Amino acid sequence: MWRKNNKTGKTYKTDECKYYQNYIGHIAKKEAKKQGWVKTVKEKVIIYFWFYWPDARQRDTGNQKKVILDGLQGVLYDNDCWVLERDQDFNIDRADPRVEIEILKKSEDE
Numbered sequence: 390m391w392r393k394n395n396k397t398g399k400t401y402k403t404d405e406c407k408y409y410q411n412y413i414g415h416i417a418k419k420e421a422k423k424q425g426w427v428k429t430v431k432e433k434v435i436i437y438f439w440f441y442w443p444d445a446r447q448r449d450t451g452n453q454k455k456v457i458l459d460g461l462q463g464v465l466y467d468n469d470c471w472v473l474e475r476d477q478d479f480n481i482d483r484a485d486p487r488v489e490i491e492i493l494k495k496s497e498d499e
């Protein structure tokens with residue numbers, strides 16, 4: 390999702406990454422409207438993650454989460470610095486690889 394420019398040394402998002410983040414934001418907008426979610430501002434949000442990989446290759450959940458969190462930023466919350474990430478589990482699902490998330494305002498969790 391990210392590439393490094395060998396001349397400048399800077400890291401940048403690929404077009405694929407930008408497209409995926411826009412896609413995530415679009416889905417989040419639809420779900421937020423359906424579920425009555427109001428975008429939070431300077432409020433802690435907890436996001437629970439379940440990962441279902443397409444194969445047994447080792448993966449880093451942190452890289453997956455960064456793309457998702459950036460895609461939800463500005464839609465469900467103002468800034469992902471307010472997100473408390475909670476990895477719940479990971480498994481293999483060859484037929485339906487995916488990431489499932491549950492989002493709560495911190496006050497709802499207490």
